[in-house]
Amino acid sequence: MIFIKREFEAYLDEMDQITILLPNGSFNGESASFTLSDEKSTYPLEIIDRKTLQSSVKYICKTNMPITIGSKYMIIDEHSRKTDLQIGAVIRSQAFDEAFYYEKDDLGAQYQKGETTFTLWAPTASAVKIKLVAPKSKESIFYSLIREEKGIWRITVQGDLEGFYYTYLVCVNLVWREAVDPYAIASTINSESAVIVDKERINVPKVSMLPFNDATDAIIYELHVRDFSSHPKSGMVHKGKYAAFTEDPVEVSEIGMTGVPYLQSLGVTHIELLPLNDFGGVDEAEPDKDYNWGYNPLLFNVPEGSYALDPNDPYSRILELKNLINTLHHKDLRIIMDVVYNHVYIREDSSFEKIVPGYYFRHDEHGMPSNGTGVGNDIASERKMVRKFILDSIRYWLQEYDVDGFRFDLMGILDVQTINEVKEAVSVIKPGAIILGEGWELNTPLAADRKAMILNAKKMPGIAFFNDMVRDSVKGSTFNLFDRGFALGNTHKIALLKQSLAGSVQIDPNHKGLFLDPAQSINYIESHDNHTMWDKIAVCNSHENEETRIKRHRLAASVTLLSQGIPFLHAGQEFFRTKGGEENSYKSPDSINSLDWERKNRYSENVAYVRGLISLRKAHKAFRLSTVTEVKRHVRFPLDKGNLLMYHLNDVKQYGKYNHLLIIFHNGTNTENVTIPFSGEWEVLAEGSTASDLPIRKVNNEVQVPPISTVVLAQY
Incomplete structure (x- = not known):
């Protein structure tokens, strides 16, 4: 680190504007003039504003001399006091973004047997070095990178560098910082250094x-x-590891089927895995010591090492994750990757902040980092090189790992344009890949109409959103543990329930609808966040016995799986997953978070029920309408009694073997005799604890609806 005695502070805040802060001490913070000097000349500055602050006097000065970002300048006042010109708010200006946008796709380390080229974007740096460490001898070698246009620094190092560790040393505002390459694709244990790998060795078909x-x-x-x-x-x-997904576990009589064969038997189509990229909160050297969900991103393009059999081997985590994905693909299961581009683990320690301080994160009007995420930093996705990083990373996971979709954590922090460009890029590489996200409105310094939140869903066609209207109308508020939705006995949320069943699109003039089409609605009642459904029911409906609470849970699951849109299940939901009442288990031990396979056997009847609903949904496309036009044409609600709602899929022969499907949701505690408003014979596909795509029995004119249940009727 270089030290310089600064007698005052000076910051470049616009390409032609400098902010100077003179302390109130000597000369009372007064100066009638300032000059700017480089190694060749000195230039006068024009003072255009002056304000007295509590401990200093603030001057806004204009310069007519073009400033070269990354070069060294000194500011001198009339009393011959001097300081270096630091990079200030200019980093967040549109002019800076335009001047230094780099469009090529060669950032990071490009390895060949005879040489490796390193390319880093660091426009505000005055110098950049690379530290290479030999994997066996641990000897360090340093090279200086050469500055090129658009803020790019580059060097090609001769020799075979496979396995070498590397970090960058970047000098900004006369301070040297060491950082891991944000474009790294492999790392040492606990993300201390990037590692150069041979892509041929990770080329898994x-x-x-x-x-x-x-x-x-x-x-x-x-x-x-x-x-x-x-x-x-x-x-x-291989407990807790990627490799567990490649196993074919031997069935034990008291447990039955587990592992990937169980997932396959359930009938789901996509497995959404919580963050797979390298994250903090778990020591990769002692992975069983701590637990974390993974929303602490460190290296965005490196797989997490605590899930690897050998986190010391940079290849291990890459190959094991690829084998996991291939195993799922062989079983006709697709993988959605949970991505966390909205924030980093610790802003000050991140490679982004060390390499280009102040650029990658949003700041408020006072220059302080914003905190809409609640973790101390918000990624500034609207800036060109931040958006480029996100797009480059998304393309990398698609092309290198062959994932089938992305779930964006706190997507409301990101901007509409970035998410639309993600959709475009994904569609080119893998048509049909699913993009979904949390579209919550968050307090970040971005105009409301630019936030990628659910209120702007119609600006983002093809993007799906977690639908809290579905969640809250069925279960009750997530943020009020005692609030009850329809499944828990509330009869006042029928209007919201109807919208939910119709995919939250506009089906009548009185409701605008949240979405352009039902594919934008992620229908869910629980996820890894907050209480599980079972734990909420235990509190809200503590006056009821377990048998009744099971019925309520089952009713909620049927709404999720029979609504228009995309159903989403939390792992273990089908066997009443519990976390012992723990609301936020992000770092709770395995005893709280592990999937309790014993419950799968204990509640096998409900597992079979959920499996039956899934098979029913998959058997008839009428439950999976694609457009708002289809929903308007075929969805009806012929009966609404508060505790009983009838959902009619009308004239749907073109989508399957039945012409009419009639679904009755009932949250009352007494049996209801319901007159069927359509004549003829009907097959019963679901009632009580049974659901199937095959008929259970037949009825005419009237059907008996058991307490707290769902009945599905079908007619040719």
């Missing part, structure tokens, strides 16, 4: 799958890598 043409055909199952296998009775050997 992909499994060929047909394009997934219609998003509403998806049934998403959310899962955490470690939770999947960490339970003592999981039957999987």
Whole structure:
């Protein structure tokens, strides 16, 4: 680090504007003039504004001399006091963004057997070095990179550098900082250094799958890598690891089927895995010591090492994750990757902040980092090189790992243009890949009409959103543990329930609808966040016995799986997953978070019920309509009694073997005799604890609806 005695502060805040802060001490913060000097000349500055602050006097000065970002300048006042010119708010100006946008796709380390080229975007740096460390001798070698246009620094180093560790040393505002390459694709344990790998050694053949043409055909199952296998009775050997997904566990009589064969048998189409990229909060050297969901991103293009069999081997995590994905693909299961581009783990320690301080994050009107994410930083996705990083990263995961979609954490922090460009880029590489996200409105310094939130869904065609209207109308408010939705006995949320069943699109003039089409609606009642449904019911409906609470849980699941849109299940939801009442288990131990496979056997009747609903949904396209036009044409609600709602899919022979489907949702505690408003014979496909795509029995004119249940009727 270089130290310089600064007698005052000076910042470049616009390409031609400098802010100077003179302390109130000597000369009372007064100066009638300032000059700017480089190594060749000195130039006068024009003072255009002056304000007295509590401890200093603030001067805004104009310069007519073009400033070269990354070069060294000194500011001198009339009393011959001097300081270096630091990079200030100019970093966040549109002019800076335009001047330094770099469009090529060669950032990072490009390895060949005989040489490796390193390319880094660091426009505000006055010098950049690379530190290479030999993997065996641990000897360090330093090279200086050469500055090129658009803020690019580059060097080609001769020799075979496979396995070498590397970091960058970047000098900005006379301060040297060491950072890991944000474009790294491999790392040492605990993300201390990037590692140069030979892509030929990670070139695993992909499994060929047909394009997934219609998003509403998806049934998403959310899962955490470690939770999947960490339970003592999981039957999987490699507990908590990527490798557990490649196992074919031996069935034990008291547990039954587990692992990927169980996922396949359930009938879901997509497995959404919580963050797979390298994250903080778990020591990769002692991965069993701590637990974390993974929303602490460190290196965005490197797989997490705590899930690898050998986190010390940079190749291990890459190959094991690819094998996981291939295994799922062989089973006709697709993978959605949970991505966390909205924030970093610790802003000050991030490579972004060390390499280009102040650029990658949003700041408020006072120059302080904004905190809409609640973790101390918001990614400034609207800036060109931030957006480029996100797009480059998305393309990398698609092309290198063959993932089938992305779930954007706190997507409301990001901007509409970035998300639309993500959709465009994904569609080129893998048509049919699903993009979904949390579209919550968050307090970040971005205009409301630019936020990628649910209120702007109609500006983002093809992007799906977690639908909190579905969640809250069925279950009750997530933020009020005692609030009850329809499934828990509330009879005042029928209007919201109707909208939910219709995919939250506009079906009548009185309701605008949230979405352009039903494929934008992610219908869910629980996820990894907040209380599980089972735990909420235990509190809200503590006056009821377990048998009744099971019925309520089952009713909620039927709404999720029979509504228009995309159903989303939290892993273990089908066997009443509990976290012992823990609301926020992001770093709770395995005893709280692990998928309890014993419950799968204990509640096998409900597992069979959910499996039956899934098969019913997959058997008839009428439950999976793709457009708002189709929903308007075919969705009706012929009966609404407060505690009983009839949902009619009318004239749908073109979508399957039945012409009419009639679904009755009932949250009352007494049996209801319901007159069928349409003549003829009807097949019963679901009632009580049974659901199937095959008929259970037949009825005419009237059907008996059991307490707290869903009945599905079908007619040719």
